[in-house]
Amino acid sequence: MIQFYNTLTRKKEPFNPIEKGKVSLYTCGPTVYDEAHIGNFRTFMFEDLLKRVLMLNGLDVFHVMNITDVDDKTIKRAKETAQPLQALTENYTQKFHEDLKWLKMLPADEYPCATHHVSGMIKMIESLIKKEHAYVEDDGSVYFKVNSFSKYGQLSNIKFEDQKVTERIGSDEYSKESAQDFALWKGWKPDDGEVAWDSPWGKGRPGWHIECSSMSMEYLGDHFDIHCGGVDNMFPHHENEIAQSQCHAGSSFVNVWLHSEHLMVEGGKMSKSEGNIYTVSELKAKGFTPEIIRYQLLSGHYRTKINFSLAKKQEGEKIVKRLSEFKSRLESFDLENVTLDENPTIYSEFVKNLSNDLDTPNALAIFFDFMKKMNRQMDKGSIDKEQVASSLYFLDKFDSVFGLIPRTGKVPEEIVKLVRRREQARNIKDWNESDNLRDKIDALGWKVKDTASGSEISKKSA
RNA sequence: GGCGUCGUACCCAAGCGGUCUAAGGGGCCGGUUUGCAAAACCGUUAUUCGCCGGUUCGAAUCCGGCCGACGCCUCCA
Structure with missing residues (x-):
């Protein structure tokens, strides 16, 4: 049985895909205005883990990750660096893919970008206006009317009556009926420069949330299995997506919402002023390998805050070395004529723990325990070939989830x-x-x- | 102000009412092995789970208070 903690219900529940044997997965991808940092990659690593665990359970996963290539930040950055929006976003999109690959993450099946799907978003907005869930303002912006959706706030457990009016709402430069209404479409402003699409409401660009609603439904249908992202996306992003999507299609949209906690760096939250934002390139320069980073990101549970620290590098190094040693030790046995069908019994225990809301700490503990036992037997010379074969099998499965064993290059x-x-x-x-x-x-x-x-x-x- | 998470050894990190005299990993120290080294293995490192009360036959685990860290409250993964 696979179980996940569903943000929607706030409890762990058994996971049953809509279509037997298949999983439709949508994960919120990066906004490509800069290099992604290690905190971003914690979330992507969690999503990668999720996918690998689903696959370990024999499920066929169809994974879509969007690329946000138009929004306030990208427009601002393009302007600051005096380059066309597309040049900026293509550059960082490519860098993002390189980083994903370097970190040994499995590629998604589709990486739709917002700018290539504007017409779908416009259609969705039109439908929302027709159903009176949205309205057009004088400046050509379209807003979603939050009080037209009774379930609004379900995901993030937010009630507007209790909310403090923050400066951001107060100083919002766009006009709208109610403070909590959010933009589906933003009418063109001089700051947007060249960035504009034609729409029934005039020149403008899509709001942030609409891209995920529109693209997820386009690639995965009105109703799909899992949608995930970082905790901070719970509100407003995912809350708004639910509102738009359900008002548009009337279906249940997503069955399971999963959110990963934030990553802390050197004991504190990441912030530019602290100077503790690490990018993959920086870590690489400091001698981190993909495996060491994977270990740091996967050794804590995805729903707890974990701390990323340069000082922990050698801990990861040690683990990676031990695993590689174990592997080559097992591989030194001659396994001709040995059939490897028997899995060690703890293997099922391992799968069970991973399937229990991605319990990586316990899964690791189980594997390390096992590794120690096998090493002990090899030391004593009391291991038999069947055990070696099944250990190799287990090791292979282990690494299909954790990806902690580096591929050994050719020796010069x-x-x-x-x-x-x-x-x-x-x-x-x-x-x-x-x-x-x-x-x-x-x-x-x-x-x-x-x-x-x-x-x-x-x-x-x- | 509202909602929420967390505090376990030197460090990281499980634990979700009894099997906890608390997994697993790193580190330290000691040992086996080895030409030496490395690796591997063995042993040692929390009678105690932020603090104070309470519930219970029984609490790290439930309840209350306090202290501390952190997150969200309109474009931050």
């Missing part, structure tokens, strides 16, 4: 030669020569390890 010929020479030296017990060669190899960025079955070579992590 030069290094191989040095290792061979060192083995010869060791055979004749020339320890001086042997140690010299080890230093030489080490200086070239590789580590030798002597085992019962000969010397092993591995790349030193940066």
Whole structure:
């Protein structure tokens, strides 16, 4: 059984896809006005984990992630940097994809961008106006009438009567009937410059929320399984999406809403003034590998705040090394004529924990426990080949979810030669020569390890 | 002001009323093994779960108060 904590109902509930064996998944993607930071990637990593766990359960996942390539921030940034909006957004979209790939995230099936789907959004807005859920203002903007949707506030548990009127609402530059109404369409203003589409209400551009409603329904239908994002998207973004979508299609829209908590950095919240916003490129420059970052982001539960810290780098390094060692140790067995059908029994325990609202901490604990047991048996020489085979199977499944084992690159010929020479030296017990060669190899960025079955070579992590 | 989350060893992090004299990981220290090193393994590191009360036969787990950290309240993942 798969269970998820559904923000909509505020409890853990069994997950049953609408169509048996298939899952329709929509995840809110980046706004491409800048490089995404590690906090953004925490959310994307959680979504990636979700997808991998669904796949581990044999489900066929169709995943759509939108790219927000037009909004206040992108327009502002394009103007500041004196480039066309499209140049800016294409640049950061590409960078985003590179980062995703580097972090070993599975690609989505579709990455629709807002600017390519404006006509669909206009259609949806027209329908909302026709149904009197929206109205047009003098400046050509269209607003959603929040009090026309009785369920408004269900997701975020917000009641407007209790709300403080913040400065942002007070200083809103657009006019509208009621403070909580939100823009579906924004009439053109000089600040928008070249950025404009024609619409029945004149020149303008789409509001933020409408793109997700329109594109999710276009790619996944009026009613789909899972929609997720960071907690901060709960309100207003997802709340507004629900309002628009349900008023438009009248269906139930999304069955399960999942939200991941925020990432803290070096013990505090991320903020530009603290200077603790790390991008993937920066972390890469500091010697982080995708696996180390994955470990930091996946070792805490997705609904708790976790702290990202540079100091934790070596902890991740250690884990990655242990896992790789374990793998090569298992792989050193000759497994010809061994059928690998038996999974270790803890494997089902592992899957069960992941399927329980993505319980990565417990899943990791189960795997580490298992790894220790198998290592102990290998130390004692009491492991049998069936156990080796099933361990490899488990390890493979483990890594299909966590992605913590780096692919070992080819060892350069030069290094191989040095290792061979060192083995010869060791055979004749020339320890001086042997140690010299080890230093030489080490200086070239590789580590030798002597085992019962000969010397092993591995790349030193940066 | 409203809504909500969290506080467990030196650090990270499970735990959701009894199996907790509290998983798992990192670190420290000691040991086995090894030419040395590395790895692996073993042992050690919380009689205690922010503090104070209460409920209960029984609480880290439920309730109340206090202290502390954090989030959302209209475009922030």
